[in-house]
Amino acid sequence: MKEVKSQMSKPVAVVGTDAVAEAMRQIQPDVVAAYPITPQTAIVEAFSQMVANGEVPTELINVESEHSAMSACIGSAASGARVMTATSSQGLALMWELLYIASGLRLPIIMPNVNRALSAPINIHCDHGDSMGARDSGWIQIFCENAQESYDNTIQAVKIAENSNVLLPVMINLDGFIISHSMEKVEFEPTEKVSKFIGTYEPAYTLLDAQNPVSVGNFDSLGGFYFELKRAQEEAMQNAFPVVEEVGKEFSQLFGREYGLFEPHYLEDAEVALVVAGSAAGTTKHVISQLRQQGLPVGMLKIRLFRPFPAEELRKALKHIPVIGVMDRSLMFAGGQGGPLFSELRSAFYELDNRPSIYSIVYGLGGRDLGPRQIEELLRDFLDGNTPEDICYLGLREGENNQ
Amino acid sequence: MMKKWEIKNINNWSWEEHPLGGIIPKAGNASTYPTGGWRSQRPIRDEEKCNDCLLCFIFCPEAAIAATSEKIGEINLHHCKGCGICARECPREAIEMVDETEAQNNERGEKSNV
Numbered sequence: 001m002k003e004v005k006s007q008m009s010k011p012v013a014v015v016g017t018d019a020v021a022e023a024m025r026q027i028q029p030d031v032v033a034a035y036p037i038t039p040q041t042a043i044v045e046a047f048s049q050m051v052a053n054g055e056v057p058t059e060l061i062n063v064e065s066e067h068s069a070m071s072a073c074i075g076s077a078a079s080g081a082r083v084m085t086a087t088s089s090q091g092l093a094l095m096w097e098l099l100y101i102a103s104g105l106r107l108p109i110i111m112p113n114v115n116r117a118l119s120a121p122i123n124i125h126c127d128h129g130d131s132m133g134a135r136d137s138g139w140i141q142i143f144c145e146n147a148q149e150s151y152d153n154t155i156q157a158v159k160i161a162e163n164s165n166v167l168l169p170v171m172i173n174l175d176g177f178i179i180s181h182s183m184e185k186v187e188f189e190p191t192e193k194v195s196k197f198i199g200t201y202e203p204a205y206t207l208l209d210a211q212n213p214v215s216v217g218n219f220d221s222l223g224g225f226y227f228e229l230k231r232a233q234e235e236a237m238q239n240a241f242p243v244v245e246e247v248g249k250e251f252s253q254l255f256g257r258e259y260g261l262f263e264p265h266y267l268e269d270a271e272v273a274l275v276v277a278g279s280a281a282g283t284t285k286h287v288i289s290q291l292r293q294q295g296l297p298v299g300m301l302k303i304r305l306f307r308p309f310p311a312e313e314l315r316k317a318l319k320h321i322p323v324i325g326v327m328d329r330s331l332m333f334a335g336g337q338g339g340p341l342f343s344e345l346r347s348a349f350y351e352l353d354n355r356p357s358i359y360s361i362v363y364g365l366g367g368r369d370l371g372p373r374q375i376e377e378l379l380r381d382f383l384d385g386n387t388p389e390d391i392c393y394l395g396l397r398e399g400e401n402n403q
Numbered sequence: 404m405m406k407k408w409e410i411k412n413i414n415n416w417s418w419e420e421h422p423l424g425g426i427i428p429k430a431g432n433a434s435t436y437p438t439g440g441w442r443s444q445r446p447i448r449d450e451e452k453c454n455d456c457l458l459c460f461i462f463c464p465e466a467a468i469a470a471t472s473e474k475i476g477e478i479n480l481h482h483c484k485g486c487g488i489c490a491r492e493c494p495r496e497a498i499e500m501v502d503e504t505e506a507q508n509n510e511r512g513e514k515s516n517v
Contacts, residue, residue, distance in 0.1 A: 235419075
């Protein structure tokens with residue numbers, strides 16, 4: 001990819017992984033430590049080429065596992081570097097214990113994660129089970145609808161993570177294959193403008209400052225301060241709400257694309273609404289727009305920020321809608337609680353006297369396709385009052401006469 | 404908001420007062436944090452056998468044995484973990500490892516006899 005020299009954005013046709021790699025090139029992280037082969041995606045492959053071609057001065061560390069990748073990221077970030085990596089599915093699973101260390105040490109590491117299924121059975125396709133499993137690891141999580149958002153969110157993530165009131169790692173989730181491997185039109189912004197937007201990084205502490213020595217990753221002895229530090233982490237998550245909004249506003253002003261905590265679509269007078277995260281939001285939006293043309297009162301809300309979970313704002317945006325379907329591309333295996341998005345959204349409405357009816361729709365596990373017709377049928381059923389008694393498994397092969 | 408880092412007060416700090424990410428922004432503070440309580444054996448040095456060769460001072464992994472002017476000084480029991488390396492390395496068998504509980508009982512006995 002050739003660098004964009006002008007002050008204008010430049011539309012290009014790229015796959016999602018190339019869009020993210022270009023964002024990484026423009027961010028110019030000091031260090032990228034990554035595992036170079038499967039389950040890694042082409043993000044790191046493309047970025048490695050940029051480093052090899054001298055297009056970006058990043059120190060690229062190829063490591064022997066995702067566990068080591070995140071370990072190297074933590075070490076680099078603690079030394080004061082701006083650090084990025086990327087991962088997917090099993091790779092994220094292998095990083096698990098380090099995820100908590102990155103957030104616990106308050107290191108603003110940026111990590112695009114290509115959402116793909118966790119084994120078993122072996123499946124390499126889109127599924128949110130990987131990042132949903134890491135939802136309590138103290139990372140900020142942002143979901144993307146398409147390649148453009150993956151590019152934009154990766155850039156914004158730097159500014160969110162490094163904000164002095166936040167200082168938490170950020171995971172940018174983009175759907176495996178549907179976004180990562182599909183070619184789309186993406187507007188790349190001029191590198192200079194991106195650099196100016198994200199600014200320079202001033203680490204809160206660094207291991208390399210000999211004048212101000214610090215020790216990192218200390219032992220809390222017996223009940224010394226673990227509880228207090230976890231409470232402080234929760235506060236940083238709360239602080240992230242206004243920061244995500246401010247960064248989104250600033251980004252919109254500079255680059256002309258709007259970003260908030262979530263994206264509403266025809267919610268004002270909707271009688272039925274769907275809540276969706278990831279690429280399925282694009283499909284749903286298309287269906288909603290079509291049904292609106294036929295005069296049907298349907299709407300949707302696209303989740304952007306999943307961690308921290310903007311419960312209050314979601315409640316405000318959805319409380320007037322009588323019937324809400326929450327679409328999860330993962331399961332909690334909690335014996336009847338549906339998916340994590342459903343569970344959290346439903347609990348956000350608990351305090352209201354007049355609560356909407358909220359239904360769990362599980363779809364697309366292991367990359368099972370979700371087409372516009374399925375969404376349309378679902379919405380029409382909901383409008384007709386045919387709501388599911390239990391969790392709705394959309395697209396699941398069921399029954400003896402399944403043809 | 405962040406307090407001046409002083410380990411002895413750490414258990415009194417509210418969650419808002421801790422340094423970011425639980426870092427310790429001050430070097431060389433291990434001496435203020437007693438860790439000798441883990442010890443099950445205590446080294447006792449026989450001053451008559453000892454010829455101040457300083458091997459124990461060199462080998463002690465906790466820097467718990469003081470040496471000044473080429474003489475062995477006190478063994479710092481606030482930091483000695485009782486590993487016994489000093490006793491093992493001493494060429495003159497001048498250091499004996501004794502049971503910690505017994506040593507403490509003896510100390511108490513000595514005090515009560517006074």
